[in-house]
Amino acid sequence: MPTTATRRILITGATGYIGRRLKDRLLQRADLQLRLLVRDPNRLRPEVRQRVEVVQGDSFDATALQKALQQVDMAFYLIHSMGSGPDYAARDRRSAEQFRDACIAAGVARLIYLGGLGRMENASEHLRSRLETGAILSARPETLQTLWFRAGVILGAGSASFEIIHHLTQKLPVMLTPRWVTTRTQAIAVEDVLTYLEAAIDLPAAGNWQIDIGSEPTDFRGLMQAAAASLGLKRWLIPVPLLSPKLSSYWLMLFTPVPYSIAAALVEGLKSETLVENDHAKQLFPTIVPRTLPQAFQLALQELESDAVLSRWCDSSAGEVCDLSPPADPKALVYRDCRQFALAGLTPARVFSQLCQLGGAAGWGGYDPLWSLRGMIDKLMGGVGLNRGRRVPAQLRVGDAVDFWKVVDLRPNKRLLLLAQMKLPGKGWLEFVIDDDWLIQTAHFFPKGLGGRLYWYLVMPFHALVFERMGRRLLAQAAKMPAS
The missing domain is CATH 3.30.530 (Alpha-D-Glucose-1,6-Bisphosphate; Chain A, domain 4)
Incomplete structure (x- = not known):
C-alpha cells in the first residue's frame, strides 16, 4: 500500500496503445502507486497485476468509477470510443462527463487528458469528438484542474499512423496520392508524448492548461519522405485529384494493416491541419525537446527490429476491430x-x-x-x-x-x-x-x-x-x- 509520501495515480485506457506504455514507464517510479481501471484484468501481464491495484469496469460504470477514484491524487484519461459504432461521439461525451464528475466527487486534484490537435470549425468527426472530450473534461476549473495535451500524428512502433506510413513506404516505390498529402501537421514521437505525460504528474503549475505538443511542421508528403529516408529508400509521390476519401480509404486498407473503418476515420482526419497553436509546452516543460522526424522514425524502427514493441493501435478494446470476447465455452x-x-x-x-x-x-x-x-x-x-x-x-x-x-x-x-x-x-x-x-x-x-x-x-x-x-x-x- 502507498505510504503518506506516495501519490496514487489512476490510469484509464491502460491496455491501449499509450496506456500500456505509460503504465510501464510509471511502474519504474517508487514514489507512485498505480491503479488501473480496465475492462478485462486478464489483459494485464501477471507481473503487472502484482504491482498495481486493479479495478474492473469502465467509465460508464458508476460503481467502478467510484471505487477506482477513491483516494486518487491524479487521473489519466486515455479513453476514446472510435470504432465502437456510429454513436461513438455521443459515447465519448457521456464518458467524459461521467468521469469528470466522478473525479470531482472523489476529490481528485488533477486530471490529465491526451487528445488531438486541430480546430473545431474544420475538424473531422473523429477529431471533433476528441476536442469535445477535452472541452468537457476542462469545464469545471474551479473544482478540478485539467491538463489537456493535444498531439497530432504519433510516431512509434505499433501506432496506426506509423504502421500506415511504414507499410506504404516499404511496398510502393511510386505512390499516387490524394490532395491531402499537402495538409500541414506536426507529428511527435510516442516517447516524447510519454515524457510530457509523466512530467505532468510533477508540474507545479495551477489552473487548467491546454498544451499543444509536436515536432517541426511538415505535411504528410514530408512524413512519407522522412520514413523512406529512415529505411534507406527513395520514393516518388505523385498527387492526383481523382482519389476521393473513400478511394483513399480502400487504398490504405489494401496496403496497410488497418481495416476500412479505421482507414476511413484517419483519411477524414488528414484533410484538416493539425498544428501546434500555443507555446505552453515550452513554457511549462522547458527541458523537454521533442525529437526530430528522422529521430522519431529511427526510434520506431529500432523498436521493431529489436522485437520490443510494447503496444499496438489494435490493443484498444473499443470496437469490433479490437474487441475481446470472453474465453469461449x-x-x-x-x-x-x-x-x-x-x-x-x-x-x-x-x-x-x-x-x-x-x-x-x-x-x-x-x-x-x-x-x-x-x-x-x-x-x-x-x-x-x-x-x-x-x-x-x-x-x-x-x-x-x-x-x-x-x-x-x-x-x-x-x-x-x-x-x-x-x-x-x-x-x-x-x-x-x-x-x-x-x-x-x-x-x-x-x-x-x-x-x-x-x-x-x-x-x-x-x-x-x-x-x-x-x-x-x-x-x-x-x-x-x-x-x-
Missing part, C-alpha cells in the same frame, strides 16, 4: 473441426512455444496462398485481413492481434484460444489445448442464420487441408527447436 458452439496430434515425446513447453510463434511472417503452417486469398477477401469486405501481423514474432499475451485473429485466452503450456476477427457469417475461434501427450486443435464456429451454416460446409474442404497441415507442422517445428 466450446460446448456452447455448434460446429467444430477437432484434430488430435500425438506429442511423441515433445514437452508441452516446446509445443506451446511453437504455438506462440504462429502467424505474421512465420505463417500458419503451409498453404500460404490459401491464407493470403482469405486475407485478401477479408480486406475487400472491410475486415482486418492478414497484414495486421503480430506485435513481436515469438511472444503472445492476451489481447494481442495475430493477423486476423485475437488472443482471448492464454494459459502457458496448456491452452491458446484465438478469436476470429475476419468478416464471417457468425463467430469463430481456433483453440489449441495441450493435454497429456496430445495437442488438440479445434476450430469452433457459431453460425448466424442459414448463410453461416452454408459457409461452414463450403469451407470444410479447405479446413481439411490447412488445419491438418498446421497441426503436423507445429509439432515438426517444435521437434527442431534446440533443447532448453
Whole structure:
C-alpha cells in the first residue's frame, strides 16, 4: 500500500496503445502507486497485476468509477470510443462527463487528458469528438484542474499512423496520392508524448492548461519522405485529384494493416491541419525537446527490429476491430473441426512455444496462398485481413492481434484460444489445448442464420487441408527447436 509520501495515480485506457506504455514507464517510479481501471484484468501481464491495484469496469460504470477514484491524487484519461459504432461521439461525451464528475466527487486534484490537435470549425468527426472530450473534461476549473495535451500524428512502433506510413513506404516505390498529402501537421514521437505525460504528474503549475505538443511542421508528403529516408529508400509521390476519401480509404486498407473503418476515420482526419497553436509546452516543460522526424522514425524502427514493441493501435478494446470476447465455452458452439496430434515425446513447453510463434511472417503452417486469398477477401469486405501481423514474432499475451485473429485466452503450456476477427457469417475461434501427450486443435464456429451454416460446409474442404497441415507442422517445428 502507498505510504503518506506516495501519490496514487489512476490510469484509464491502460491496455491501449499509450496506456500500456505509460503504465510501464510509471511502474519504474517508487514514489507512485498505480491503479488501473480496465475492462478485462486478464489483459494485464501477471507481473503487472502484482504491482498495481486493479479495478474492473469502465467509465460508464458508476460503481467502478467510484471505487477506482477513491483516494486518487491524479487521473489519466486515455479513453476514446472510435470504432465502437456510429454513436461513438455521443459515447465519448457521456464518458467524459461521467468521469469528470466522478473525479470531482472523489476529490481528485488533477486530471490529465491526451487528445488531438486541430480546430473545431474544420475538424473531422473523429477529431471533433476528441476536442469535445477535452472541452468537457476542462469545464469545471474551479473544482478540478485539467491538463489537456493535444498531439497530432504519433510516431512509434505499433501506432496506426506509423504502421500506415511504414507499410506504404516499404511496398510502393511510386505512390499516387490524394490532395491531402499537402495538409500541414506536426507529428511527435510516442516517447516524447510519454515524457510530457509523466512530467505532468510533477508540474507545479495551477489552473487548467491546454498544451499543444509536436515536432517541426511538415505535411504528410514530408512524413512519407522522412520514413523512406529512415529505411534507406527513395520514393516518388505523385498527387492526383481523382482519389476521393473513400478511394483513399480502400487504398490504405489494401496496403496497410488497418481495416476500412479505421482507414476511413484517419483519411477524414488528414484533410484538416493539425498544428501546434500555443507555446505552453515550452513554457511549462522547458527541458523537454521533442525529437526530430528522422529521430522519431529511427526510434520506431529500432523498436521493431529489436522485437520490443510494447503496444499496438489494435490493443484498444473499443470496437469490433479490437474487441475481446470472453474465453469461449466450446460446448456452447455448434460446429467444430477437432484434430488430435500425438506429442511423441515433445514437452508441452516446446509445443506451446511453437504455438506462440504462429502467424505474421512465420505463417500458419503451409498453404500460404490459401491464407493470403482469405486475407485478401477479408480486406475487400472491410475486415482486418492478414497484414495486421503480430506485435513481436515469438511472444503472445492476451489481447494481442495475430493477423486476423485475437488472443482471448492464454494459459502457458496448456491452452491458446484465438478469436476470429475476419468478416464471417457468425463467430469463430481456433483453440489449441495441450493435454497429456496430445495437442488438440479445434476450430469452433457459431453460425448466424442459414448463410453461416452454408459457409461452414463450403469451407470444410479447405479446413481439411490447412488445419491438418498446421497441426503436423507445429509439432515438426517444435521437434527442431534446440533443447532448453
